[in-house]
Structure formats: structure tokens, C-alpha cells
Amino acid sequence: MTVLEAIEVTKQYNMGEVLVSALQNVSFVVAKGEFVAVMGPSGSGKSTLLHLLGGLDEPTSGEISLAGHTITHLTDDEVTVVRRRKVGFIFQFYNLVPTLTAAENVGLPLLIDGQKIEKHKEKIGNLLKMVGLAERSDHKPDQMSGGQQQRVAIARAFVNDPEIVLADEPTGNLDSKSGTAILELLRESAAALHQTIVMVTHDPRAASYADRVVFLKDGRIVQNLTIEAKNGASEDIRNIMRVMRELEL
Numbered sequence: 001m002t003v004l005e006a007i008e009v010t011k012q013y014n015m016g017e018v019l020v021s022a023l024q025n026v027s028f029v030v031a032k033g034e035f036v037a038v039m040g041p042s043g044s045g046k047s048t049l050l051h052l053l054g055g056l057d058e059p060t061s062g063e064i065s066l067a068g069h070t071i072t073h074l075t076d077d078e079v080t081v082v083r084r085r086k087v088g089f090i091f092q093f094y095n096l097v098p099t100l101t102a103a104e105n106v107g108l109p110l111l112i113d114g115q116k117i118e119k120h121k122e123k124i125g126n127l128l129k130m131v132g133l134a135e136r137s138d139h140k141p142d143q144m145s146g147g148q149q150q151r152v153a154i155a156r157a158f159v160n161d162p163e164i165v166l167a168d169e170p171t172g173n174l175d176s177k178s179g180t181a182i183l184e185l186l187r188e189s190a191a192a193l194h195q196t197i198v199m200v201t202h203d204p205r206a207a208s209y210a211d212r213v214v215f216l217k218d219g220r221i222v223q224n225l226t227i228e229a230k231n232g233a234s235e236d237i238r239n240i241m242r243v244m245r246e247l248e249l
């Protein structure tokens, strides 16, 4: 089943005199439970693509649909609702609210959606358990390590049972051990919970946990690589690096 579809998506930024082409005719499909990594050099359009997929921005032309519904020609209010209910975001710098506890941060998307937190205590507890932070639910972000904060951010991204989780460099700010824990968590949630995930990364090792890697260059998809082991195997990392060399990424 297709969860996410981008059809001939183009994004241009009008910067006064110059037109910056961030994405050009990008088409791709993500199936339910797929974990897709997006790689490419700085400026190749990775974050732009993620923002468009999550309804944070609108394409100049083309169409994006999420769970069978187009999100491209909706009003701002309509797209906000889609984003709240159907998309989970994970960013490089966690973006937790510093004055809230781990549990409150996880519940925040529900609160913003007008739901009663009391009703979701058990779910929030289970998510914190899933990310290995059951003991930390009352801790504030500054009382946790970077890796722990990112795990709270992952629990938060899952709290609205999103159709898709979008992650922009989720391990970019972490040491290798904490990064591996995050990648294993994402891999596990795709495999066990059929959570659909699109993750932007610079790191071949991070990408080697995905089912496949989409390579972007100058705003276009230039290659699609299937990952065999999907668990950080050195063979897969070598394959990714070989494609990067061949494409001069």
C-alpha cells in the first residue's frame, strides 16, 4: 500500500533577481512500513523535499499525496490538521520544549490537537518505554543527554500514530553509540510496527539501516539503491559509498 506519493514535484525559490531551483520533477513512492533514506550533497534539496512531504511548504508545481489524499491544494488550516494528525517530525536538534518534562514533550502534539492528555497517559508511558526512557518521564530536556533527548523526540513523533515519520539528520548531532540506538529504534519501528519513515542523512552508516536509499543531486533523484541487511552491515555501507563515488556526490 502506498502511503506517500510525490508526482513531478518542482520547488523554486524566487530570490529577487534569481530563481533558485531546489527540486526538479521529483517523483517517488513510499509504501507502508518502508524506511527510506534520502542522501545527497549539501544544497541538493533534501530538506526541501522533506518539508514538502510533510506539508511544511508547498511545491511550485506537482502534487504530493499522503495516505491517498492530496495535500497540495489545501488551505493552510487544512494542511495544518493533516500535519498534526498524519505526520511525525524528528529534527537534528531535537526541538524539545525546555520547560516541559519528557512525558509532557511526548504528549505535546496531542495537546496542540486539542486532545485531553489524561486520556493518553498510558500511551505516552508506553512510548517512553519503547525508547528506553520509562525512568526519565519527569526529566526536563537539560537533565538528559543528547541521545536521550532525541529518543524523547522520536516518542513525540510517534504519539499521533502518524502515517509517516519524517526525520532530517536525526543522528547528525549524536555520537556514534547514541546514533546507533536511534537508528535501531527507527529500523525496529518500521519492521515491527510497519511505521513508514523517510530519513534525510549525510551518513552512509545511518542510511544503511534503511530499506533503500534515494540519492538526490542538484534537485533531482539520480539513483535508488536497495539495502540488503538493513542493519548497518559494512557491505551495505560500502555499496552506498560506491554509489556516492560513482555519482560524484
Ligand SMILES: Nc1ncnc2c1ncn2[C@@H]1O[C@H](COP(=O)(O)OP(=O)(O)OP(=O)(O)O)[C@@H](O)[C@H]1O
Pocket: 013, 015, 020, 021, 022, 040, 041, 042, 043, 044, 045, 046, 047, 048, 049
Ligand atoms: N527558504 C529558502 N529560500 C531560498 N532558497 C532556499 C530556501 N531553502 C532552501 N533554499 C535553496 O534550495 C536548495 C536546496 O536546499 P536544501 O535546504 O533543501 O538542501 P539540503 O540538501 O537539505 O542541504 P544540507 O545538506 O546542507 O542540509 C539550496 O540551493 C538552498 O540554498
Ligand SMILES: [Mg+2]
Pocket: 046, 047, 048
Ligand atoms: Mg538540509
